[in-house]
Amino acid sequence: MAGNQGQPQTVGGTAANALIKDTETASFGPDVIAESQIQPVLVDFWAPSCEPCKQLTPILEKVVKSAKGKVKLVKMNIDEHPQIPDRLGVRSIPAVIAFQKAQPIDGFMGALPESQIRGFIERLVGPIEASEDFLPQAEELLAGGDPTGAAEIFAGILKDDPSEFKALGGLIRSFVAAGEIESARRILSSVPAAGERDLAIVAAKAAVELAEQAAQVGDLAALMKAIEADPDNHEARFELAIALNAQGERDAAADQLLEIIRRDRTWNDDGARKQLLQFFDAWNLMDPATLTARRKLSSLLFS
Structure with missing residues (x-):
């Protein structure tokens, strides 16, 4: 699952190569014009130096794969093959143009969010399934104390779509919950560059770091005794917060940190x-413990 600095690689395998592929000027006719007689074909015009292109393409590939063959994706490097984009009037990238019946019928420019890309493709081919349908099941298992069951679902989603960062983040958190920190760290290190700012990956990274911190803190009872002896022992209180969080006591963990701030x-x-x-x-930004602690933090900082 490791990424690279250029365009994400075309997915391997015969079926996937037919669904998502790279093209050039000479093969544009059969890859796009002829193929669009059968089903819509999206053409992703990109260049290696284009950072928004690197953000867009993994999302495009994800949604195209979820369409189960109703639409195909063809990628063209405009630096190497400028004739076709020039002919189509492509002046800014990333640019995506949809072809149907050998004609360009719709398109967009820029790195749109997944929801808008999904809506764009659904306007062409109708409703498509979303891997997110399985995500709530996995999250429910993880929250219910079954990280193994959750990991199986997350892994299944990733098998169909390796670019599903919510599932990737969930898999990492499942390993953390199971106490397999080294495995979680190894998966985290393989996250492609395009996913590093995804909220699910940010959450997974935080979970790994917190688990590593928790492994270094002292005994819970000893920490509480140290704070009773000296309420200004901020180091002990800080470690107590880490330990409480590791035990799932989120409100109590936040309160210890808030007390240090106070x-x-x-x-x-x-x-x-x-x-x-x-x-x-x-x-998670909408977790009740987050909302409560954020209100308390705002009161401390701005009152």
Whole structure:
């Protein structure tokens, strides 16, 4: 699942090569014009130096694969093959043009979000299935304490679509929940560049880092005793927050960090607030513990 610095690789296998492929000037006729007589064909015009292209193409491939053959994707490097894009008036990339019955019928420019790309393709071919249908099942298993079952579903989604970052993030978190931190770290290191800013991957990375931190903290009872002896022992309170979070006590973990902020905002270079933000990344922005702690944090910082 490792990425590269240029255009994402065409998916291997005979069926996938027919569904998603690269083309050039000489093969544009059979790959696009002739093929569009059978079903719509999307042409993704890109260039190696185009950063938005690197963001768009994995999402395009994902949605095309979920369409199960109703639409095909052909990618053309305009640096190497400028004649066709010039003829079509492509002046800015990324640009996607849909062909049907040998004619360009629709298109868009720029790195659109997945929902808009899915809507664009559905206007051409009708409703298509979404791998997200299985994601809630996996998340429910993970939340219910069955990381093995969750991992099986996440892995199944990734088998069909390796670019599904929500499933990839879920798989990493499943390994964390199962205590297999090294496996989680190994999968995280293989995340392609296009997915590093995806919220699911951000959450997975935070979960791995928090698990690593939790492995280094002291005994829970000893930490609580140290704080009772000295309420300004911020290091012990900080470690207690990490330990509580590892046990699923999110509200209590947040409250310990909030107490550090209340007592000394500048401690450890604003370390308590930064740690709390990492909790938010790992928990999900709409988690009740996140919402509650964020309100309390705002009250401390702005009251």
